[in-house]
Amino acid sequence: MKKFCLRFQNSIRLLFELLIYGGSFFLLFALLGIENRQVCVLSRTSVIMTIMYIMAVYLLTRIYGGFVPENSSSRSNTLSVGLPIMFSSCASYVIFLIMSVNDANARRFQFKSFGYFFASLVLSGLFSAFIVGIGDRFYRWLLPPERAIVIISKAGDEAEVRRVIAAYGKRYQIESVRHFDAPDIHSLIKGSDAAFFYDVPPEERWDLVNYCYKHRINVYLNPEIADVVEMASKQMLFMDVPFLVHAARKMTFEQRVVKRLLDIFLPLIGLIVTSPILLLAVIMIKLDDGGSVFFKQKRATINGRVFEIIKFRTMREDAGVFSATKGDDRITRAGRFLRKYRIDELPQLINIIRGDMSLVGPRPEMLENVNEYEKELPEFRYRLRMKAGLTGYAQIVGRYNTSSRDKLILDLIYIENFSILLDIKLLFQTVLVLFNAEDSTEGFKRDKCDES
Numbered sequence: 410m411k412k413f414c415l416r417f418q419n420s421i422r423l424l425f426e427l428l429i430y431g432g433s434f435f436l437l438f439a440l441l442g443i444e445n446r447q448v449c450v451l452s453r454t455s456v457i458m459t460i461m462y463i464m465a466v467y468l469l470t471r472i473y474g475g476f477v478p479e480n481s482s483s484r485s486n487t488l489s490v491g492l493p494i495m496f497s498s499c500a501s502y503v504i505f506l507i508m509s510v511n512d513a514n515a516r517r518f519q520f521k522s523f524g525y526f527f528a529s530l531v532l533s534g535l536f537s538a539f540i541v542g543i544g545d546r547f548y549r550w551l552l553p554p555e556r557a558i559v560i561i562s563k564a565g566d567e568a569e570v571r572r573v574i575a576a577y578g579k580r581y582q583i584e585s586v587r588h589f590d591a592p593d594i595h596s597l598i599k600g601s602d603a604a605f606f607y608d609v610p611p612e613e614r615w616d617l618v619n620y621c622y623k624h625r626i627n628v629y630l631n632p633e634i635a636d637v638v639e640m641a642s643k644q645m646l647f648m649d650v651p652f653l654v655h656a657a658r659k660m661t662f663e664q665r666v667v668k669r670l671l672d673i674f675l676p677l678i679g680l681i682v683t684s685p686i687l688l689l690a691v692i693m694i695k696l697d698d699g700g701s702v703f704f705k706q707k708r709a710t711i712n713g714r715v716f717e718i719i720k721f722r723t724m725r726e727d728a729g730v731f732s733a734t735k736g737d738d739r740i741t742r743a744g745r746f747l748r749k750y751r752i753d754e755l756p757q758l759i760n761i762i763r764g765d766m767s768l769v770g771p772r773p774e775m776l777e778n779v780n781e782y783e784k785e786l787p788e789f790r791y792r793l794r795m796k797a798g799l800t801g802y803a804q805i806v807g808r809y810n811t812s813s814r815d816k817l818i819l820d821l822i823y824i825e826n827f828s829i830l831l832d833i834k835l836l837f838q839t840v841l842v843l844f845n846a847e848d849s850t851e852g853f854k855r856d857k858c859d860e861s
Contacts, residue, residue, distance in 0.1 A: 473489040
């Protein structure tokens with residue numbers, strides 16, 4: 410039985426996705442159809458709603474990843490199918506409302522059957538979480554955990570690697586952790602299913618990677634800058650000699666224009682839509698300690714240009730210019746809530762409209778941090794090749810205490826793969842930050858400069 414399932418594991422994964430999205434589709438149409446017959450019979454409304462749902466699910470699954478139990482955590486899988494369902498259902502509901510503006514129903518736009526629509530969202534969420542749970546258990550039975558060796562260059566890296574691998578539950582079983590020049594390294598690799606490389610010097614790493622390739626061992630690399638360049642390269646043949654070609658990245662005129670237009674119109678809409686939240690934040694800060702509402706600080710953006718960032722104040726006014734630490738008592742009660750859900754970042758929309766920042770780009774570090782990071786990592790300045798952003802890879806998957814090296818790699822991956830479509834994808838993925846609020850706002854374990 411297991412051998413049969415292994416042979417068709419991709420088809421089985423597709424069946425799980427069809428069950429999740431098909432079940433949610435059925436719930437949406439069945440509940441809306443209770444009060445609206447045109448939804449549950451063949452009609453122009455039901456056809457257009459169906460087309461919208463399928464298109465939205467397809468596009469959003471490409472953005473969020475869909476159901477990938479073999480290499481994602483259960484929580485990630487739930488979010489990567491739950492968010493496409495939520496957004497697709499909302500899009501179909503809007504189509505339903507628009508199609509309901511006719512002579513047979515009503516000649517003006519109005520919300521109809523919202524209770525049934527909301528019920529479909531709740532039931533779809535529960536249903537998808539249930540199916541994802543079953544799928545997760547099925548794949549854990551089907552695919553035994555990979556016996557892994559972790560290869561590092563510094564003893565202090567072990568805890569960090571164990572932390573990130575632990576997020577994937579029982580998919581990986583760490584059997585040993587070794588320095589890259591350990592005498593028994595080859596025998597341990599040969600006896601493993603997978604090898605994780607973290608911050609291993611390139612020369613030594615590639616010798617070990619070649620050994621893994623020779624013995625068909627799965628390889629997980631924490632990339633270096635050279636790897637980022639290689640990932641962004643294109644294959645090219647010069648006669649019969651293959652080359653990887655990396656062209657120096659520069660935004661085209663058209664990309665700059667479109668990006669700037671997005672940086673004007675989307676923040677304006679964002680300020681209007683979030684105005685109740687902004688007002689609530691102002692009231693919370695004033696009621697908490699009566700101090701100033703905003704916090705301003707000099708940050709670095711493209712080409713090292715300095716600007717003054719605007720954020721909601723989350724610490725006491727006498728807190729000093731130091732980063733938050735875990736359990737920091739300088740953070741106010743209002744500040745804890747604002748930081749948890751990243752509401753303190755919303756005033757940066759003003760910076761974006763001004764042109765200081767972009768919606769998507771490298772995280773704007775304060776000047777002291779840039780200088781400190783560059784002492785041990787001179788390449789950190791490479792991330793200033795693009796305008797600083799409110800969101801980006803480092804802001805979505807990283808935390809306040811993500812290492813400077815990993816921040817750099819995340820930002821360079823964005824810079825080297827930049828496109829307007831990637832920006833739109835990252836804007837959608839920013840929603841994930843709200844579901845990882847605790848992890849993403851964890852403070853530094855040691856002091857660094859930065860109020861937030």
